[in-house]
Amino acid sequence: xxxxxxxxxxxxxxxxxxxxxxxxxxxxxxxxxxxxxxxxxxxxxxxxxxxxxxxxxxxxxxxxxxxxxxxxxxxxxxxxxxxxxxxxxxxxxxxxxxxxxxxxxxxxxxxxxxxxxxxxxxxxxxxxxxxxxxxxxx
Amino acid sequence: xxxxxxxxxxxxxxxxxxxxxxxxxxxxxxxxxxxxxxxxxxxxxxxxxxxxxxxxxxxxxxxxxxxxxxxxxxxxxxxxxxxxxxxxxxxxxxxxxxxxxxxxxxxxxxxxxxxxxxxxxxxxxxxxxxxxxxxxxxxxxxxxxxxxxxxxxxxxxxxxxxxxxxxxxxxxxxxxxxxxxxxxxxxxxxxxxxxxxxxxxxxxxxxxxxxxxxxxxxxxxxxxxxxxxxxxxxxxxxxxxxxxxxxxxxxxxxxxxxxxxxxxxxxxxxxxxxxxxxxxxxxxxxxxxxxxxxxxxxxxxxxxxxxxxxxxxxxxxxxxxxxxxxxxxxxxxxxxxxxxxxxxxxxxxxxxxxxxxxxxxxxxxxxxxxxxxxxxxxxxxxxxx
Numbered sequence: 001x002x003x004x005x006x007x008x009x010x011x012x013x014x015x016x017x018x019x020x021x022x023x024x025x026x027x028x029x030x031x032x033x034x035x036x037x038x039x040x041x042x043x044x045x046x047x048x049x050x051x052x053x054x055x056x057x058x059x060x061x062x063x064x065x066x067x068x069x070x071x072x073x074x075x076x077x078x079x080x081x082x083x084x085x086x087x088x089x090x091x092x093x094x095x096x097x098x099x100x101x102x103x104x105x106x107x108x109x110x111x112x113x114x115x116x117x118x119x120x121x122x123x124x125x126x127x128x129x130x131x132x133x134x135x136x137x138x
Numbered sequence: 139x140x141x142x143x144x145x146x147x148x149x150x151x152x153x154x155x156x157x158x159x160x161x162x163x164x165x166x167x168x169x170x171x172x173x174x175x176x177x178x179x180x181x182x183x184x185x186x187x188x189x190x191x192x193x194x195x196x197x198x199x200x201x202x203x204x205x206x207x208x209x210x211x212x213x214x215x216x217x218x219x220x221x222x223x224x225x226x227x228x229x230x231x232x233x234x235x236x237x238x239x240x241x242x243x244x245x246x247x248x249x250x251x252x253x254x255x256x257x258x259x260x261x262x263x264x265x266x267x268x269x270x271x272x273x274x275x276x277x278x279x280x281x282x283x284x285x286x287x288x289x290x291x292x293x294x295x296x297x298x299x300x301x302x303x304x305x306x307x308x309x310x311x312x313x314x315x316x317x318x319x320x321x322x323x324x325x326x327x328x329x330x331x332x333x334x335x336x337x338x339x340x341x342x343x344x345x346x347x348x349x350x351x352x353x354x355x356x357x358x359x360x361x362x363x364x365x366x367x368x369x370x371x372x373x374x375x376x377x378x379x380x381x382x383x384x385x386x387x388x389x390x391x392x393x394x395x396x397x398x399x400x401x402x403x404x405x406x407x408x409x410x411x412x413x414x415x416x417x418x419x420x421x422x423x424x425x426x427x428x429x430x431x432x433x434x435x436x437x438x439x440x441x442x443x444x445x446x447x448x449x450x451x452x453x454x455x456x457x458x459x460x461x462x463x464x465x466x467x468x469x470x471x472x473x474x475x476x477x478x479x480x481x482x483x484x485x486x487x488x489x490x491x492x493x494x495x496x497x498x499x500x501x502x503x504x505x506x507x508x509x510x511x512x513x514x515x516x517x518x519x520x521x522x523x
Binding site: 011013014016017018019021022024085102112113114116 | 293294297298299300301302303304305306307308309310336
């Protein structure tokens with residue numbers, strides 16, 4: 001069965017470039033262009049992985065969404081791959097460390113734009129880790 | 139108070155001799171300036187407040203408040219007001235003292251109308267320059283604040299989207315494109331990547347707020363940011379077939395610092411070493427501890443830096459004259475690296491010979507291990523062995 005990936009990013013042009021790569025690699029992809037719609041979709045349907053943009057709307061709305069996901073009992077196990085164009089600014093928004101630690105258990109951060117091979121490698125690693133975790137006895 | 143520069147210039151003359159006030163007013167009549175006079179220091183100071191002059195002439199020798207005191211007070215109220223002292227005795231001593239206290243120039247009595255006009259013109263030019271400088275400085279601050287935002291939103295994001303679609307296109311057409319087409323796609327990718335790198339370095343320069351950096355200092359091992367930096371430059375090195383030989387002493391003392399910004403600094407320095415190295419050459423990275431300092435040296439055998447360029451390489455937006463054809467440098471990385479390292483109470487130095495290569499040495503203060511006096515000596519001894 002195809003793994004299902006959700007993308008939440010407010011830049012449709014960027015999303016098109018990511019989506020094409022993922023679909024060519026045979027993933028099933030769905031997209032929301034703002035955090036609010038994105039969260040609704042995530043609650044209504046289950047996904048194996050979320051690709052999340054940070055700077056959306058009036059600021060770092062992606063961060064707020066990631067925190068919300070982490071608190072949600074059903075969504076908190078879903079791996080989140082953060083894709084952002086703001087590596088430098090992140091250092092100042094979240095000084096001291098990269099943004100991802102303590103976000104969601106198995107998340108990762110990559111920078112925009114992302115090369116196809118790197119993207120696919122990160123995606124498949126996160127999916128595998130998440131799969132392995134599910135199989136572990138509680 | 140900063141007024142529009144197109145307005146008439148305002149000149150205040152403070153002198154207890156009525157004849158001086160009258161003749162000065164007369165000399166400047168028809169010059170288009172607004173003139174007010176005051177017979178004593180106290181009135182003069184009040185007028186400074188009300189009249190807001192661009193230029194104040196003040197007699198040093200007056201009954202009541204002495205000219206020197208008027209000078210000092212005007213300076214405290216608004217240091218952008220240009221002050222010229224009138225000195226009756228033509229004593230160089232008091233004129234010098236006045237200039238030390240902030241007067242722009244002095245006018246010895248008696249003076250001719252031409253002398254007075256000349257000094258007035260020069261002083262008003264001075265005032266104009268001061269106001270322009272202030273305006274420019276303010277503009278620069280505004281730019282700095284908005285620039286990061288503009289650059290990241292209006293330039294970086296669209297360019298990133300373009301690159302992403304190019305990646306996708308190439309990926310989707312991997313089996314379809316012929317060599318010539320692949321080559322064109324590659325050219326597009328490389329040029330966009332260069333632009334993105336340039337934008338990133340601009341952003342780095344603008345957003346590195348050294349004081350904020352210090353708030354997040356923690357006890358860390360220098361090896362972590364170094365490893366991160368090595369990881370990050372690996373693709374660059376691989377592309378040029380450059381081998382990075384790494385030697386790190388055991389049991390290094392920790393340092394007090396910020397992992398992220400330090401790794402940024404190391405990326406810049408290693409990136410430079412790679413950029414200015416010849417294909418297939420070798421870079422040596424060594425980390426040792428010596429006399430309570432961690433020394434990180436990065437040595438390459440690349441094109442080196444000419445003696446002319448050497449004093450300027452940490453200045454920012456500087457780029458050697460000879461490197462244009464070699465690689466796309468943008469001269470900011472080293473300036474940022476230096477800022478970051480200096481924020482860590484460290485220093486960075488370079489030795490270089492054109493044509494032979496460069497060695498950058500970063501020195502960061504080592505923290506003494508907590509509560510273990512034995513260890514304080516140990517790392518230094520190891521470094522020497």
